Amino acid sequence: MQTSVDEARILAELDLSRDRPFRLADHLGMVRAGSVLLFVIVWEIFGRHVNPLFLSYPTAIGRAFVQLVLSGELLRQASGSLAVYVVGLLASLAVGIPLGLLMGRYRLAEYLLDTFVYFLDATPRVALIPIILLWLGLGAPAKFAIVFLSGVFPVLMNTFSGVRAVSGGLVDIGRAYGAGEGKIFSKIMLPAAFPFVMAGVRLAVGRALIGIITAEMFTAVTGMGALLIRYSSAFATDKLFVPIILLAVLGVVLTDGVSRLQQRLAPWKETERAL
């Protein structure tokens, strides 16, 4: 307490000032908030002047959101999409991780499968949507297949390269201590490759979301993607923005959730790898 008074006195005597001149770089939070606020206000003012068929404005979107929530429409379609999404993603993990382990560990498996895996991984999955719809119809099985195919390759490829990156020394030590193949898989391979696997999961989460939305937009029967098509065909632009914003939030929540999970489950290694 004493020192601070002294300091203040000395500073005053020497005519020094403690405050820095105002600089924008010191108030970045404010700049951020201001930027967002300005955008919303400009949108509101501009949007009210534009034909509502082409552009809506924030308050109209807010009203549409309340309306869609109250009618239960949004929740029904969103839960339908999410259920398929979760099941498809889990299936892609259940297939991608073991197959990746297998391909990384056994050269025979690698040579047998890698041509197909590389080719399918490079083929944009959205290109498969028309043919999957032809095979599986417009319902949940087709969506499931698309989510699965979108998710499985990032997981598979990352697990594969994760296992290959495991140093031979670790495996040799395991062998020297008499570990069997099962032990080597579960105690050495999987933990060492885990950060890679999680990086793959993070990619898969985003890709599968794109997959399911595209599929739903294409079939236009149920789900969030169908809502997008329905409202745009009806030129209900205010309602159209509601699923878009909701999907943005979902995207943030999902990627953020996986990053957190990654930090919690695999804190021993930070590997960033995007294939």
Add this chain to the structure above:
Amino acid sequence: MAAATDEQLIAELGLRRERPWSLYDHPNLIRAASVLVFLAAWEIYGRRTDPILLTYPTAVARAAVELVRSGELFRQLLVSLAALAAGFGASLALGVGLGLLMGRSRVAEAVLDPHINALYATPQVALTPLLMMWFGLGFSVKLVMIFLFAFFPILINTAGGVKNVSASMVEVGRAYLASDRQILFKVLFPAALPFIAAGVRIAVGRAVVGMIVAELFTAITGLGAMLTLYGNLFETAKMFVVIVVLGLLGLGLIRGVQVLERLLGRWKETERAAR
């Protein structure tokens, strides 16, 4: 004549220079066999199935010859590639430019990053209906979609790369009286290049997805439109031709970027080796 003594020793000890023949030394043999078995099984199974649902390799080959002869495949491929090149070029120019700005100025970053993060998190396919409403069904909507798909990875990686440049490099530049421009082009940009290249690799794959999604929904020109057209006509063999072309395109682009990445990041490797 050291080699002779080597040979003598080998002969004396009854050793052999050649390894016994092992399947693992010929991975391409295994690969070829695997692909051949797959194609044969597909051919046999495919011929017994309804041609509307599943086709078979020879039918796909016939369809490919037909599409190439009629010139349709090349015409549509060219349309798609033109859109891809224009959209990707735009996203590269803007992404790198804006990324340099955001990486350099904290105020610019604070102003832009809430919007950019929100847009990046939104699955861009969800914007398709809106963009179609705004830009119609022609070339411009494809351009915008490809741009939106490819822009964010480039921007975010460039900004991250610039922020990652060590401050001491900039300080040395300043000490030698480098101007802001020189610091930007001689210090920051080269240092950020490997990061930018990584962003480009992600962006290329996404640009192809954006192109296909735009073409699937506008369904007028391009490879995606061919998919929709032949899907509606139930010409499965022709759909497969397009899918294979898209797969090869994806594979080629990814390989191309990997080569580019190695070329651009070469100095980085030498820097590491010199230590």
